[in-house]
Amino acid sequence: MMAHSIIDLSDRARDIFRVVVEAYLDAGQPVGSRTISRLSTLNLSPASIRNVMQDLEEVGLLAAPHTSAGRIPTESGLRLFVDGMLQATDPSEEEQRAIERELTGEGPIEEALAGASAVLSGLSACAGLVMVPRQEMVIRQFSFVPLSDRQALTILVGEDGTVENRVMELMPGTRSSMLIEAANFLTARLGGLTLAEAQTRLAQELDGARHAIDTAARALVENGIAAWTTDPSDRPVLIVRGQANLIDEDAAADLDRVRQLLDELEEKSEIARLLDRARAGTSTRIFIGSENKLFSLSGSSIIAAPYRGHGGRVVGVVGVIGPTRLNYARVVPMVDFTAQTLTRLMQ
Structure with missing residues (x-):
């Protein structure tokens, strides 16, 4: 067609x-x-x-x-x-007050994010979704501590004082001097960057330092960064509230679709990857039904908008999921207002 x-x-x-x-x-x-x-x-x-x-x-x-x-x-x-053709209107004053009451800034930010998911669920009669910001540590210092001939402890100290460590495998013949050389290189060249920024810059730095660092130390440098950038804890966290809203009178006639949608909600990593596409946008995104493979069976829609932290950097996504028969004119501005309120809260 x-x-x-x-x-x-x-x-x-x-x-x-x-x-x-x-x-x-x-x-x-x-x-x-x-x-x-x-x-x-x-x-x-x-x-x-x-x-x-x-x-x-x-x-x-x-x-x-x-x-x-x-x-x-x-x-x-x-x-x-x-x-x-969509003619969206601003959320009503009552809806705006309900959203702002949940996002007061009092208490941990995790409570505000969970509140954003819950209030969107209540107002839209859908399931509310919030993708929690990734924890992007800013690097202060790297250290390598030998544990045996084949393993070393990689220690990362962040600018905020947090300390994390990972055990990494060593190449045969790795000397203590190589560990010191690799740690000094990482600290000097990548200090002040986030892990994501460090990974992007690393290839350029290693290429420019081809004669300043030997092959074995070069491998330590690459593996030292990889110990964090491939870690499962770096995956975004998804908060879902209001799944019960998806089972209403209209859904009773199509229980197979509802069961499929609830199964899809259990696959949070897949939904998080879909929401991640909204991070690149500057405004609210709408994903309708089989436009996305994840919802090709349940025929569901997602409305999602990015929210920002310090410096205007996108740190997460907020939205709702429900049947394709959504009141888009009402829900789209509601999601957008929630994203704007979260942005003000986090700056």
Whole structure:
């Protein structure tokens, strides 16, 4: 099916399409021609409306579920609506106050993040999601302490005084002088950087120091950084609240889809990777149904927005997950406001 844009539709088709989508998102039921004639200001007979709906179905924007005479938007239709017709409004004052009450800045930041997930779940009637910031230690000093002929303890001291250590394997014949040389190199060249920044700069630094450090010490330097950058604890942490919201009266008729979605929520690492795509954006991202392979079976949508820490750097993502039949016009600005509030809290 070819992609369509709003400008490809006639004024009549655009108006009818908008009414169908908005009525479906509001009630969750197929929308018939008589409903459209009641809701719209179009001076068209139900027969004329049915003809336009048939045209919209043929281009893949609407579908007729089962034997119903009504239509619902397809995922392609929802994407077209969200990108070209969505008229979002600011959260109500009551919604803004509810979000700000949870994000007061009093207590640990972890409580505020969990609160953001919970309040979004309550306001949107979806499951709330928050990806917790990665802990990016800034390097102050490296040390290597030999434990045996084949192992050494790698010690990393951060600018904030935190100390971490890892056991690493040594190449045969590694001398104590090599450990000292590698530690001095790492401290001098990579001090003041985060681990991610250090990993990026390391290749350049080693290439420029080809004659200043021998081959064995070079391997120690590379392995010393790798001991942290490949550590599982560096993975983002995902907070999920309100899964029970996903099981409502409308979902009762489609329990297989709900079970699939709940199974997907258990795969937090996969969802975290999806949310990580929102980190690169400057505004709220919307992932609809099978646009993402993770939700190809459950037909779910995610609305997510990045939030920032010191210096405007993106540190995490907040959002909601629910059925594709979401009130996008209401939930999108709600997620965006929560992200902005978290940003103010963390700066």
